[in-house]
Structures are given as structure tokens and as C-alpha cells.
Amino acid sequence: MQLWLIPAFPLAGFLINGLLGRRASKGFINAVAIGSVLLSFAWVLKTIMGLGDVSSRYVEHYFTWIQSGALQVNFDFAVDRLTVVMLLVVTGVGALIHIYSVGYMGHEGGYYRFFAYLNLFMFFMLTLVLAANYLVLFVGWEGVGLCSYLLIGFYFLRQSATNAGNKAFIVNRIGDFGFSLAIFLVFLNFGTLDFGGVFANVPGKPETLLNTIGLLLLVGACGKSAQIPLYVWLPDAMEGPTPVSALIHAATMVTAGVYMVARSNVIYIHAPVAQEAVALIGLATAFFSATIGLLQNDIKKIFAYSTVSQLGYMFVGAGVGAFSAGIYHLVTHAFFKALLFLGSGSVIHALSGEQDVRRMGGLAKKIPWTFWTMLCAAVAIAGVPPFSGFYSKDMILAAAYQRAPWIYWVGAITAGLTAFYVFRAIFLAFFGAYRGHEHPHESPPVMILPLAALAFLSLAGGFLFDVPQFLERLFPPIEESHDVTLVAVSVAIGLAGIGLAALFYVVKPSLPDSLAASFSGVYKLIYNKYFVDEIYDAAVVKPVVNGSRSLLWKGVDVGLIDAGVNGLGWSARGIGGILRLLQSGSIRSYATWVVFGSVVLMVAMAMAGGVR
Amino acid sequence: MNAVPLSWYLTLSGVLFTLGAAGFLFRRNIITVFMSIELMLNAVNLSFISFSYAFRRVDGQIFTFFVMVVAAAEAAVGLAIILTVFKNRNTLNIDDLNSMKDEYQPAQPEEASETAPVSVP
Amino acid sequence: MDVILFLVFAIIAVLCAINVVVQTHPIASALSLIGVMGSLAVLYLLLGAEFIAAAQVIVYAGAVMVLFVFVIMLLNAGEEVHRGRSFVVQVLGAPLLIALLGLLVYFAQRLFPGAPMVRFGAFRGGTAVAVGRALFTQYLLPFEVTSVLILIAILGAIVLARKELD
Numbered sequence A: 001m002q003l004w005l006i007p008a009f010p011l012a013g014f015l016i017n018g019l020l021g022r023r024a025s026k027g028f029i030n031a032v033a034i035g036s037v038l039l040s041f042a043w044v045l046k047t048i049m050g051l052g053d054v055s056s057r058y059v060e061h062y063f064t065w066i067q068s069g070a071l072q073v074n075f076d077f078a079v080d081r082l083t084v085v086m087l088l089v090v091t092g093v094g095a096l097i098h099i100y101s102v103g104y105m106g107h108e109g110g111y112y113r114f115f116a117y118l119n120l121f122m123f124f125m126l127t128l129v130l131a132a133n134y135l136v137l138f139v140g141w142e143g144v145g146l147c148s149y150l151l152i153g154f155y156f157l158r159q160s161a162t163n164a165g166n167k168a169f170i171v172n173r174i175g176d177f178g179f180s181l182a183i184f185l186v187f188l189n190f191g192t193l194d195f196g197g198v199f200a201n202v203p204g205k206p207e208t209l210l211n212t213i214g215l216l217l218l219v220g221a222c223g224k225s226a227q228i229p230l231y232v233w234l235p236d237a238m239e240g241p242t243p244v245s246a247l248i249h250a251a252t253m254v255t256a257g258v259y260m261v262a263r264s265n266v267i268y269i270h271a272p273v274a275q276e277a278v279a280l281i282g283l284a285t286a287f288f289s290a291t292i293g294l295l296q297n298d299i300k301k302i303f304a305y306s307t308v309s310q311l312g313y314m315f316v317g318a319g320v321g322a323f324s325a326g327i328y329h330l331v332t333h334a335f336f337k338a339l340l341f342l343g344s345g346s347v348i349h350a351l352s353g354e355q356d357v358r359r360m361g362g363l364a365k366k367i368p369w370t371f372w373t374m375l376c377a378a379v380a381i382a383g384v385p386p387f388s389g390f391y392s393k394d395m396i397l398a399a400a401y402q403r404a405p406w407i408y409w410v411g412a413i414t415a416g417l418t419a420f421y422v423f424r425a426i427f428l429a430f431f432g433a434y435r436g437h438e439h440p441h442e443s444p445p446v447m448i449l450p451l452a453a454l455a456f457l458s459l460a461g462g463f464l465f466d467v468p469q470f471l472e473r474l475f476p477p478i479e480e481s482h483d484v485t486l487v488a489v490s491v492a493i494g495l496a497g498i499g500l501a502a503l504f505y506v507v508k509p510s511l512p513d514s515l516a517a518s519f520s521g522v523y524k525l526i527y528n529k530y531f532v533d534e535i536y537d538a539a540v541v542k543p544v545v546n547g548s549r550s551l552l553w554k555g556v557d558v559g560l561i562d563a564g565v566n567g568l569g570w571s572a573r574g575i576g577g578i579l580r581l582l583q584s585g586s587i588r589s590y591a592t593w594v595v596f597g598s599v600v601l602m603v604a605m606a607m608a609g610g611v612r
Numbered sequence B: 001m002n003a004v005p006l007s008w009y010l011t012l013s014g015v016l017f018t019l020g021a022a023g024f025l026f027r028r029n030i031i032t033v034f035m036s037i038e039l040m041l042n043a044v045n046l047s048f049i050s051f052s053y054a055f056r057r058v059d060g061q062i063f064t065f066f067v068m069v070v071a072a073a074e075a076a077v078g079l080a081i082i083l084t085v086f087k088n089r090n091t092l093n094i095d096d097l098n099s100m101k102d103e104y105q106p107a108q109p110e111e112a113s114e115t116a117p118v119s120v121p
Numbered sequence C: 001m002d003v004i005l006f007l008v009f010a011i012i013a014v015l016c017a018i019n020v021v022v023q024t025h026p027i028a029s030a031l032s033l034i035g036v037m038g039s040l041a042v043l044y045l046l047l048g049a050e051f052i053a054a055a056q057v058i059v060y061a062g063a064v065m066v067l068f069v070f071v072i073m074l075l076n077a078g079e080e081v082h083r084g085r086s087f088v089v090q091v092l093g094a095p096l097l098i099a100l101l102g103l104l105v106y107f108a109q110r111l112f113p114g115a116p117m118v119r120f121g122a123f124r125g126g127t128a129v130a131v132g133r134a135l136f137t138q139y140l141l142p143f144e145v146t147s148v149l150i151l152i153a154i155l156g157a158i159v160l161a162r163k164e165l166d
Helices: A005-023 A026-051 A081-104 A111-130 A133-150 A161-188 A195-204 A207-224 A233-239 A240-250 A255-263 A265-269 A274-293 A299-319 A321-348 A368-382 A386-401 A405-430 A444-466 A484-508 A513-517 A520-527 A529-583 A588-610 B007-024 B030-054 B061-087 C002-022 C026-046 C050-075 C087-110 C128-137 C140-161
Strands: A058-068 A072-077
Touching: A005 A026, A005 A111, A026 A081, A026 A111, A058 A133, A072 A081, A072 A133, A081 A111, A081 A240, A081 A321, A111 A133, A111 A161, A133 A161, A133 A207, A133 A233, A133 A240, A133 A255, A133 A265, A161 A195, A161 A207, A161 A233, A195 A265, A207 A255, A207 A265, A207 A274, A233 A240, A233 A299, A240 A299, A240 A321, A240 B061, A255 A265, A255 A299, A255 A321, A265 A274, A265 A321, A274 A299, A274 A405, A274 A529, A299 A321, A299 A386, A299 A405, A299 A484, A321 A368, A321 A405, A321 A444, A368 A386, A368 A405, A368 A444, A368 A484, A386 A405, A386 A444, A405 A484, A405 B007, A405 C050, A484 A513, A513 A520, A520 A529, A529 A588, A529 B030, A588 B007, A588 C087, B007 C002, B007 C026, B007 C087, B030 B061, B030 C002, B030 C026, B061 C050, B061 C128, B061 C140, C002 C026, C026 C050, C050 C128, C128 C140
Parallel strands: none
Antiparallel strands: A058 A072
């Protein structure tokens, strides 16, 4: 099957573009970058066709990576149905975004670097997805974190961009710490890191152990998939170019956490406490970030908080046992969220860089293609039937109701909020009068085509790809709930959200400001993102930095280590200062030393010879 | 009262040696220092001869012979060196022949350089 | 008789040695040194080393010291000036010398308890014949080497002391 070719193509693209791209023509860079992803996608298709219905797990063993004592880790790739879903999403959506980037990044500096990094990201993501054991997954995990850092800080001359890159990497690191601890525990108790080996032996292990592992894995997933408390990097990550936001921070990298939880579903099924935690954190994050998204003015930040919220939904799905529903939502979210971001990019491109929705308006007539495609995505994310978002979100909500009705209600309200803020963005950007000063122009076809493709997928992807049925045998079965009431209620809440947004921003544009004035305290709190960043800064960052500065730098480094090394120097100098008296250049003192030496020698010889 | 204990000769040799060493350490004129060295060599010669008598062998005297030869050669060369030094430095004072630098001044220790800390974003 | 001779010449030797060290003018020191060598020659005779005694007077006192006097006069060395001081010498010098003297005297007294008394004429092995025999048979190699040594010394002295050709 040669699974290794799937990540190898983008890796080759990275190497070629990275090493040669500087002096290559745009056409060459495009060909290499897009070609590698397309080749990867084609190979994925070939693999799927070759494997038939992928009913069992297909493993390819490449080489023994680590052989040390009891630890043996092989570099293996494995494919099962979950992997197939992820591979298609990553390479498919990835290819579309690569094509889009040709138009979007056309006038940017560092063109070759962008595509090189993008290809590198694809390589790591595919490694992550294809991994057959936790350690290879971790390699991909870390690698995508690295690429995220590189791409967020792509405009490295901007301080805010480099800060955002740092923030993303450091916060991710905290998650990775949890993940590492989980891997250690897995190895310690299971003796192997291979998925097959671990999951086969889960049933017999004590529950506390499994809970601990599950919770630690959750920490890692929170870091990568931006859940509470480690979500703070994602909104800042919007400093990167929009295709990066679409690919990495919507469709693929942030879903790695969900994928990892889904992959480890056997552990979670046997660790109820951890699974509960997954659901609760997902739910809290979904609601919390939806509220923040209500009031943001930067169009990309709106969708960033939306991503955090939707990821929360996926975690809820995993947490209530509906793993396939979570993955389903992952797929549909990839479609419509990528589309929302790419569409925003198109809007920003049309307005020559404007990102504030307050300075947009009336763009529906001016950039129709962008408008209609984004509208497709908006209705999908709002959960309007029969579009893709409706299927996946309702499946999650239904399963949540089975577990605990209150989860369903919070989820439903969040769905309403989602619909509201997405349509707020749509109405503010595309309806009404144009409030800015630029000359909007439609994007080139190379950008429109991926938008159109994703729009089609957002609308039809739900009933075209019956993901849960595809994943049926991998996960424990979900009780099919045929309670139409639940469905109706959630759809109604979604439509109500759209209606409310229309009221606020189309019918009565003064309403939001008057409401903001009346509830100014609450407004301020939410508008400032609940001051979470400030709290983190005061509680974590400043103490660490100050502690490092005063204790570790001044105290230990300068005081102890430097002083120690310098002290050695000074004492050497001091001893030298004493010893130099022997070399004074004065013949008489030399003579004295000679006499001294000979006297000593005589005494020594006398003692040795035995004085009689 | 016809015989002198050998130890008297050896003691005399030691006294002469010490006197030569004293001159060597305390005198400042090079030539006087050189002469003190000769005095020391003579003291050693006396000691050799004494032992030659004590062991009833001639070897001690042979040693003395060679010591005298070497002392003569050394005197010749050494005085030539003193002449050269006098030509160059115009002084016969060995303390003035110290061409090493004056009293060593230790360099002031540098202040531990504190670079401005990176601003916390 | 031997004792008196020994004591007289020993005291002369010591006094002259002290004079060597104490005199400020190098000429005075040189003359005192000649005195030391002369008395030592007598003591050698008492110890039965006739040849060496003669060599001492002829070579040492007669040639080496003359060389010293020549150089002193050539350089017009005057009285010694008290300039410069050495910390080490001042501190360590005297104690060291006392220690040295003490050690040497101690060894002298203790080292050879069974030594024979010195009587003039008791040792007849110091004749020129005996010395010559030993020199040319047992110590032939060192003898030849010293001739090379003298050659080197001559060359060195000539090179060092000649005038630079302008």
C-alpha cells in the first residue's frame, strides 16, 4: 500500500520549496506545493480503493524506531475507517486551501516560505493521523504545533504576530506536558504504546489509572484543540494569514485533539470520570466562547471563537459516548468553518486588508460569489436542515440528551448563540450600507473555486457522507433517538438566533448599541473576553517571569553560577598574585629560593637516611 | 695533640660554605656575588679533600681537580658575561638587572554586565 | 703541631671569608678571597693532598683570581651602592642561612663518627703520581671531556667579550 507516500509527498514539497523556492518562479512553487497535496490526496483515494471496505485495521510497519530496554516503539502507520475519514478531510480540504492560497498570498512576501510551511504542516498532520502508536502520533502532534507557530508568526516583522506565535506554542506546550505524562503512564502500565496493544488490554486495568490517563490525555487535547483553560492561543492565532486560520485553526490541527480522544475511545469508555470531564469541558468551552463571539468586531476573531465553540461541541460528542457524532461534526465543521475563514479572507482581500465588521456593509452586491458561498456556510453552521451542520450537531445534542438533559439544553442555547453571531457577521458585512472607504473588488477565480467547492460540501456534505454509519463498527453504538421534539426545538432555537440577528443588525441597527449601553457592565466583561488573558498574565505569566528574573537569573545565574565561575577566575588570579613573587626577576630572591630549597632537601634527606 | 678530628675540617667547610652563601644572597655587586660563588666552591673542595683523606682514596682529590677546572671555565665565561651586561646596562648592581615589569597591578574586575531584560509581551 | 697549624689557618680562612662578604669594594673582596685560597692550600697539605694544594695556588689563586682582578679593574667597579631591596631576601635570608649553617655543622659532627684523626703525613696517596695515575686510567673520559669544556669556555669568553665590528 505504501502508506508512507501519503505524508511523503508534502514533505518533498516542503523540501523542494524550502530549499529552492527562494529563486523559483511562482508557477514552480505553486506546482510543487499544490501538486504534492494533490498527489497525496490521490494516493489516499488509491489506498482506500485498494483496501476495500476497510473493515479491519491495516498496519504497515516501517522500522523499529526505539529499542531501549522494555520500550520498543516502531514507526508504523495504520489505517482504519477513522483514519480514512481524517485523511480525506486533511488532504481534501487541505488541497482546496492550497489552491485558494495561490490567490490570497499572491502579493505577499515570503511566498515560497508560506507554501513550504504549509506543506510541512500537511506532512506532520498526516503523520499524526496515520500513526499506529502514541509516540508517532506525538511526533505529528508536536510537528503541527511547530508549523502552527511558524505560520502564525509568518509576518514575523509584526510584534503582535510573533507574540501570538509564541503564545500558541507555549500554551500548546502545557497541553503537551499532560499528553507526555499520559504517554508515560500508558507505557508504564501497558508496556507498549501501540494502539492495538494498548486498547486490547484496557478492560482489565483499574479505573483510577484509566481515569488519570484519560484526564491527562484531555489536558493535551485541551491544548491542541483550544478548550478551557488552554484556548487563549486560538484567537491570537488570527495574526497569521487567513488560509492558515482556515487550514490549521479550523479544519485540521485543532481537530487533532478530537481525533486523539476518538482514537483513545476505548480508554474513555472505561474511564467514566475522564469521559464526564471531556463532556463538561467541551460544553463549558462551547458556551463560554460563543458568548465572547457575540461581541467581537474583527471578523476573523468572530470565527476563531466560533471554532473554539464548535470544538467544544465535538468534545461534548466524545464525552457523552457519541464518538462518531463528534467525528461527524469534525468533518462538517471542516467544510463550513474553512469556508467561513476563506470567505472572510476573500472579504478582507476585497477590502484591501480591512477586518473590522463595523467598517464593512453592503458587500452582497459587490462581491456576490463570496457572499453566496459564505451564506451557505452560515446556514450550515447554524444547523438549518438539511445542511451538513444540522446533521452532525443534532446527533451530538440527541446523544447528550440521552446522557443528561441539561447538557442538551445548554448545547441548544449555544446553538442559538452560534446562529446569532455568525449571522451578525454576515449581516454586518454584507447587508446595509457600506461603511468603509475602500473599493471592494471580487476575488480572482483561483480563490472563488475553492469557496464554491466548500460551499457545496457544506450544504450537501451532511447527507452525502454518512460518517457515523461509516464509523459504526469502530465505536460503541449510539442509541438512535427518534425524538423529533428535540430536533425541532434545536432547529427552532437556531432559526430564532438568525431572526434575532436580523432584528439587531438589519431591521433595527440602533438596538445593539442601546442594549450595550443598558447592560454596560456585562457588555464590558464579554467584550473584553472576560479578561481571561489579563488574568492569565497576572496569575501565571508575571509571577513566572518575575520569579525567573529575580530568583533564577539574578539569584542563581548571576549570583551562584557566574559568581562561581568568576570566583574561580579571581581565586586563580589571587593565587597567581602570590605565586608570582617567586618570579620577581630579582636574582637575589631567586638565590634565596635556591638556598631554601636546598635546606629543605637536606632536611628531607636527613630524615630519609635516618639521622643518627 | 697531633691529630685534628675530621669533623673540624668538615665544620670549617660548612662555615665557609655558609659565608659564601651569605655573600651570594646579600651582596649587590655582581662581581662580589661571583666571588662568593667561588668561595662556596672552595669550601666544597675542602670537604672533598677531607673525605679523600678519610677513606684513604685519591678519588676525592680527582673530584677536586675537576671542580677546579670547571670553576676556572665558569669564571672565564661568567666574567665575559658580566662584561657584556656591563656594556649593555652600564651597571654592576644586580637589582638593576631586573628587566621585568614593575609591581603587578591587578585589572579592575568588570562589573557584572546586566543587559536590559527582554520586555515581557 | 697539626692542631695549631689547623687552627691558625682555619681562622685566617674564616676571617678572610668574612672579609670577602663584608667589604664594599670588590678589590678588597678579591684580595681576601686570595687569602682564603692560600690558607685552604695549606689545609690541603695537612690533609695530604700535595698536588691539589699546588694546583690550588697556581690555578685558583694565581690564574682565576687574577682574572677577577683584571675584570674589576677593567670595569672600574667602585664601591658598592646600596640600592634596591628584595623583600624575600630580607625576610628569608638570615633564617635560611642560620638553618643552613646549623644543618651543615650538625651533619659534620654526626655524619662520620668513625673517622680517623687527621695527622700530617698519614695519607700519602695525594702525590702527583697517584693523582696522575687515577686521572689517566680511571678518570680518563672526564679528563678528556674537561679539555673540551675548557675549549668551549674559551670560545664563549672570546665571543662574549669581543668588540662589535662597526
